[in-house]
Amino acid sequence: MTDTHEREAGRPAEMPEADLAAKQGYDPQGVEERWYRFWEEHQLFHADETSAAHPYCIVIPPPNVTGSLHMGHALNNTLQDILIRWHRMAGDSALWMPGTDHAGIATQNVVERQLRQEGLTRDQVGREAFVERVWKWKRESGGTITRQLKVLGASCDWARERFTLDPGLSNAVKEVFCQLYEAGLIYRGDYIINWCPRCQTALSDLEVEHHEQDGKLWHIRYSLAAGAGEVVVATTRPETMLGDTAVAIHPDDPRCRDLVGRMVILPVMNREIPIVADSYVDREFGTGFVKVTPAHDPKDFECGLRHQLPQVKVIADDGRMTEQAGAYAGQDRFACRKSLVQQLEREGYLEKIENHRHAVGHCYRCQTVVEPSLSRQWFVRMAPLAEPAIRAVEEGRIRIIPAQWEKTYFEWMRNIRDWCISRQIWWGHRIPAWYCDPCGETVVARTAPAGCPKCGRPLRQETDVLDTWFSSGLWPFSTLGWPEKTSALAKYYPTACLVTGFDILFFWVARMIMMGLRFMGDVPFRDVVIHGLIRDEQGDKMSKTRGNVIDPLHVINGASLDDLLAGARTVNAPPGALESLRRQYPEGFPRFGADALRFTLTALAGQGSDVKLSVKRIEGYRHFCNKLWNAYRFLAPHLAAGDGAESRPAALPLTLADRWILSRLNAVITGVTEAFRAYRFNDAASLLYQFLWHEYCDWYLEIVKTRLNSDDAADQRTARLLLTYVLERSLRLLHPIMPFITEEIWQCLPHEGASILLAPWPQMDPALDAPEAVETMDLLMEITREVRNIRSTYNIGPAQRVPLVIHTTTAAQDAELTACRGYLASLARLSQLTFGQGVTKPDLSATAVVRGVEAHVPLADVINLAEERERLRKDLAKVEAQLERIGKKLDNADFLAKAPAAVVEGERAKQAELVDARTKLAARLAHIEAFLRR
C-alpha cells in the first residue's frame, strides 16, 4: 500500500496545523467513519483461509435481522472485536464471522403488526404473499443492525456475512433435519406443548417465561355418582375442568380404599368420570384430590396415558372454548373461567376460593399467557444428543468462563426434555416432510418427492416451519459452508471462542454444542465467554417503558433531548419515563464516540457480573480519549525533528525516567496480554488507563518537558524518541478496545505498515526491565508529593519556586537523588536543591520524612509554625499507628515462628524505617515546639 492510498482514504500523515493550534478537545466526528471506511476499502478485516497462520475464529451471535443495536449488542460485540483485533495483531488468521438471524416469531409479529395497520390479517394475505412481504421488509430494513455494528467499529469479515435463510444455511437445516429423522432422533406425535393463542403457534419449553402472579385456588365439589358423598378438587384453572376425564388420588391416601374405582359426576358437564390412584398426586397440596385434564396439562396427560383416559380438548388454538366445552363453546378462555366460576357458585359446587401465588407461563415473544395443550408436533429426542455435550464440558474440551456457569449448564443438560421444533408460522425453514393423506404415509426428504413412494398419489407438504433456534444451533458450521467440505470449514472449525450473554445459554449455546458434536464430530468452540446483562445505574433492567434505556447510537453520535424522548415514545412509555429522561438529560447527549462507549463497556465488564451503565461513566472515558489526543498534540511538534523512524531504546542514552517508563511499559504489555488471555477485559482497560494517564502523562510527559528544552542534544533526542516509542506501543495495546482514536493518532506517528490494525502485538523486552529505576522513581514521586503537599498547605502558588534541603543518611540515597535531581527541581518547582549526608538542616522549615530522607522546605516567612506543628503531629500519628500494628505482629512469637521468613523480614524492615521516620519527625516537632514556646 502506498502513501497515496493512505492519503485518499485515511487522514493525511501530517497533522493539519489548525488542529494542533486550536485549543479544542478530541472530536470523534468524522474520524471514526473515515477510518472504518479505510479499513473496509482495504479489506483489512478479511481473513484468508489459505494463510498458514494459526486460525482464530469467532462466530457472531447473530442478531435478529430486523433488529437494531441495543446496549447488550454493544457490549457483546465490543468484547468479540477486542479478541479478534488482538489475535489479528498477534499474527493469527483471525476470522470474525458475521450474520443475522431470521428470528421467526419475532419478525413475523412485526410484519403482522404492519398488516394490521392496513386492516389486514396474514390469512387474508395468504402464505406466499405474506412470506414475500417479510422478505421485502428484510431487504428494506435488514441492513440496519449491520450498519450499526460498523458504527461501533466491529471488524467482521463482512464479505462472508450470512443469514439463516440463505440457500446454503437452509440446505444445512434440511440436511440436519433429515439426518436426525433418519437416526430416529426426530419424531412427530401428539403431546402436551405450550401454545401461544396470540402467536397461534407451539412454543418450546424454553420459550415460555414464568412469572409469579397472584391467582386463586378454586375448590370444587364433585359428587359421587353412586351413593352419598363427594370429593373436592382444587384448581388454578377452573375452565379446564370441562375437559376433566378423571379425578386422581395418591395410592397411599387412606381415602383411596373407599374411592378408587368409583365414579364422580363432573359438574356442569354432568359426565361420569372415574377416580383413579396415581402417585404423581402431591398429598400435601390442596385437598389431595386432583382433577385430571389430559388434554391441557402435561402431568395430567401422562396420568391419562397410564389410566387410558380419554383426552378432551376444551380450549381451541385461538384461546376460545371448543365444542367440547358445551354451553361455553366459543367463549374466550378467561371469560369462560369467570362465568363458569359463577355457575359453580350458583349451583353450590364451589366450596371455597383461596388466594394462591403461582408461576404462570407467558409467551416470550408477546407475553400472552400460554396454554398447555394437546397437539401434534415435531420433536427432537434430546437425551442422546445431550450426553456427548455434557462430556465435552466435563472433560474440558469446552471451557465455560466464568466456570460457575458450568453448573447451570450441567443442571439443564442432565434434565433435558425433548424439544418441540415445529412452529405454526410462515416465516422460517419449512419442515421437509410430506404426507400422503389417502394412505397415511409420511416422507421426510431433502428434495420434494414426486409422489407417495407407497401408493404414488400426490403428497401434501408440511406447513409448519422450524423453531428459529434450530437453525441458530448450526451456526458455527453452517456459516462456514457445511454440509459442503469447504476450506473455510477445514481452517476455522472448531472456532476459538463464543462470546454471549447467559440468557441464551440454553437456547443457543447448548444446542450448538450438541449439533456441532453430532454433525462435525468436534466441539463448535473451545471457550464460551459469558458476560453479564446491561442494566441502568440502579441495577434495573433497561426498558423503554421505564425510560432508562441508553441507546448506543445516541451515545456514539450524540442525541438531542428530542431524540431521547422519541425512543421512549415509540413504545408509548408512560409520562413518568419521559419526565425522568427530561430530568436526567436536559441537554441530551454530546457525541461521545464509539471509542468512549467501547472503553466504558470494557472497563465495566467484570467477569460474570452485570454491567451497570451510566452516562457519567461514558463521559469519564471520553475524557480519556481527549487526554490521549492531547498527549499526541503535545508531542506532535517534536515529531518532525529529523530523528528518523524508530530507534531501539537500548541503543539510546537512557536516563532514569526512560528506564522507568520502559520498565513500566513492559509490565503493561505483560498485564494487558495476560488479561486478554484470561478474558479479564476490565483489567486490561484499567491497566491501560492507569498507565497512560497517570504514569505516561502525569509523570513521564512532565519530566520530558524540561528535557525537550535542555541543551543536551542527545538527551533531547532520546526524550523525543521515547515519548513516541512508548505512545506508539501503548496505542497498539489499546487498539482492540479503542480502534478509532488509536488509528487516528498512530497514523500520525512514525510507523510501519498500512494500519495499526495490522501492526504486531507488542512484546515485552526483558532487556528493558529496570526494577531499580522503578524504585528510585518511586522515591522521587514520593518526595515530589510531599513538597507539593507543603506548597498546598502554605498556599504557595505555582509561580513561586522554593528551595529544598534534603538530609540523607546513606550513599545510596545520595546516588538516587543525584540521578533525579533535575526532575525533582522541575516537578516540585524548586529554586534550589541541596542534599547530602552532611547538609545543615534549616532552622525553620516545613518537613517531611520519606524512606529515611528528611526533606525540608526552609521558608521561614511563609510557614506558620502552629500549622507546621499540626502537620507534623498528623504525620507522626500516622507513623505511630502503623508502628503499633507492626509491633504487635513482631511481638507475637507464633508469627515469628510460623509466618514465612520473607514476610517477617519485610515487617522488620518496615518497622526499622518507621522507627527512623518517627525519630526524625519527633525531633523536628520538638524543634518547632521549642520555637513556639519562645
Added chain:
RNA sequence: GGGCGCGUAGCUCAGGGGGAGAGCGCUUGCUUGACACGCAAGAGGUCGGUGGUUCGAAACCACCCGUGCCCACCA
C-alpha cells in the same frame, strides 16, 4: 422446591490470607507553554452481621440478615 450470584468510600464497582483501591461526586488551590474533557493537594471506609479455621481474615469455611437472578409439571 432446587441452583447461582451479590453486599468494600456519597454513587457505580475492581480487588483478594500479611501496608484498604479506581472512576464519578465532594473540599481547597491553580488561565502551570498538550489537555479546565485539565493540573495539584485533600476529606471520606471498624470491606453486611455473628461464629470458626489461621501466627495473621476484608479475603477461606459455617450460619444469619439483606438483595438480585435462573431453573422447576404442586394441580
